[in-house]
Amino acid sequence: AQSVTQLGSHVSVSEGALVLLRCNYSSSVPPYLFWYVQYPNQGLQLLLKYTTGATLVKGINGFEAEFKKSETSFHLTKPSAHMSDAAEYFCAVKGTNAGKSTFGDGTTLTVKP
């Protein structure tokens, strides 16, 4: 079985501040991990993914995430928030059940001017 927990359904930061969105996963096999972003009234699009190899993964728009096996975590960070980062962010895991992802409940990021 596989599952994802996103800590904090809403996160608010000031423009220029650090963004940290938390994701913990459970998987009975080595996982593949993804972060997706959803802008208002749009579908989800891939931010970044971890498959194998380097545990620090860089994605689009300055985001990055670090796979920590010992902590079963895959937190998403960005050093300096921009107003355009306001969106909903989803963490997803693929482990068992080839082809099917399990998504977290999502975290809504608000960026204050």
Added chain:
Amino acid sequence: NAGVTQTPKFRVLKTGQSMTLLCAQDMNHEYMYWYRQDPGMGLRLIHYSVGEGTTAKGEVPDGYNVSRLKKQNFLLGLESAAPSQTSVYFCASSYSQTNHNEQYFGPGTRLTVT
């Protein structure tokens, strides 16, 4: 490439009516999925398909049927709509069963059942 497209974008149904949502992808992907998105509940998998002519149940399949007669199309049907099916529906596709392949999402269909 258009990617993943969904029709219609919006629909209002009365309880008991039926409808079909169409998803099309032009990326030659094997896998296709239907999700529903409700506030605070993330994305829940309704049905999915691992190839032309195949379908399988996901997490919340009751009240929905699907068909994959052509590789590029995945249809989601509601035979008798209920207010509990008011939601935003997303279609997605991915290249293969390899776990590192991400999903590509359509823009969504917002369905209201009154």
